[in-house]
Amino acid sequence: MDKRERMIPIAKPYLTEEEAQAAYDTILTGWTTQGPKVQEFEEKFAAYTGVKYAVAVSNCTTALHLSMIVAGVGAGDEVICPSMSYIATANAIKYVGATPVFAEVQPESYNLSPVDAEKKITDKTKAILIVHQIGMPADIDAFKELSERYNLKLIEDAACAAGSAYKGKKIGSNSELVCFSFHPRKVISTGDGGMITTNREDYYRRLKLLRQHGMSVNDRVRHEANKVIFEDHVEVGYNYRMTDIQAAVGIKQLEKLDWIVSERRKVAATYNEAFKDLDFIRLPSEKEGYYSNYQSYSIYLKRDCPLDRNSLMQELLDKGIASRRGVMTSHRETAYKNIQGNINLPVSEDLQDNSIILPLYVPMKEDEVTHVIDSFFNILMAPRVLTY
Incomplete structure (x- = not known):
């Protein structure tokens, strides 16, 4: 294989x-x-x-x-x-x-x-x-x-x-x-x-x-x-x-849509529970009255995260786990450069640059979810040699 x-x-x-x-x-x-x-x-x-x-x-x-x-x-x-x-x-x-x-x-x-x-x-x-x-x-x-x-x-x-x-x-x-x-x-x-x-x-x-x-x-x-x-x-x-x-x-x-959504929400809830105590990330959250189908599960990496986003993605890939960068910002694509002059959207740019989307689909097996969670922890908690 x-x-x-x-x-x-x-x-x-x-x-x-x-x-x-x-x-x-x-x-x-x-x-x-x-x-x-x-x-x-x-x-x-x-x-x-x-x-x-x-x-x-x-x-x-x-x-x-x-x-x-x-x-x-x-x-x-x-x-x-x-x-x-x-x-x-x-x-x-x-x-x-x-x-x-x-x-x-x-x-x-x-x-x-x-x-x-x-x-x-x-x-x-x-x-x-x-x-x-x-x-x-x-x-x-x-x-x-x-x-x-x-x-x-x-x-x-x-x-x-x-x-x-x-x-x-x-x-x-x-x-x-x-x-x-x-x-x-x-x-x-x-x-x-x-x-x-x-x-x-x-x-x-x-x-x-x-x-x-x-x-x-x-x-x-x-x-x-x-x-x-x-x-x-x-x-x-x-x-x-x-x-x-x-x-x-x-x-x-x-x-099957309502059942699919319920299954996706179970995976998202498992991720949320696993990652809730990591203070260097921000998890997705629903305000009262908001109900997400969790089409994607996106985590924001704060400045004190032990590893930068791109390195984290690569190490996940090395462990057999696909991920994606944060949602794109259209104003930084070639087709839209200079459309409105100098566009200042620091929040959007920060979210794109420091968010990672983790696997979520139906049916996602329990051992797959566990592998993603364990790999996430193992990568971010691993001792690292500081270089100056």
Whole structure:
């Protein structure tokens, strides 16, 4: 057995024979593109999150792009968002010709700071795009109040947050446009894919048009019609469809979502208990009313940590344990350098540079969790020769 076969991965999707059978059965129906399974997945996802409508798309980036369009964000507008998020968050703003205005995050949650976001509001601000980073809900009420006070649109990047909840309500039901991801790194997966939830019928109808080339009559309606129908393309749209094969897998994944989240939370609780007395690290924490799916488990290393982050990652890798650096900061990527001149986001940069994401997935065996914990302690507590 080589090292890669023994490696504890940072994440992996929980997919079983049920999902494989669902995909197989769907393939045999002959309907493989967007069709009845997509509609079923949408209806079940809407019911799960507690909203009227859900629109399936090809991934969360396209979900964000379409949400920007229906929210009326366009050229010359500004959208406040965190830099500390995967670059797709900012990219979706650029796609519509608007400018992402990066604001600071809160160190404990990795989520956008309402205080700093308000400081960034100008007469060009059209929307605020919040991110529920690594599954931890952002302060939705604070941003709803801010958006209402300044007459701004609020959009949620919930790529990591399927199954998370905020003050007793599932993420997806708290604002007008909420975007999810079903990438393999997420809590449930369809291989890739996305979903937009909304309670607004006008948004729902336009989103369905935009994801399929602006086509007035979709394939399924034409297929089931007993009279000849000719479609019109009522506006310039996109090919952002989900396939029925993906949706069939998604339906099975959705049935397991609450159980998957409960299992992930058990692993996170084990980590928390093991590491709670290490005063040179900061662990993830949930405020009252915040319920995380623990899409990722991120630890912040304080200045008095015995080992720097990158060295710790390498030593974990040497022991067969994958890890990842803290969540990226988009403003330090080449594509966004100089977009706003000299950007000062010390909290975001510090979190990226000094955080480490540890393995967490379902099913993660007890001996795997123990190996991660023991290795973490052994590395950080090992005697070290000081060099000057």
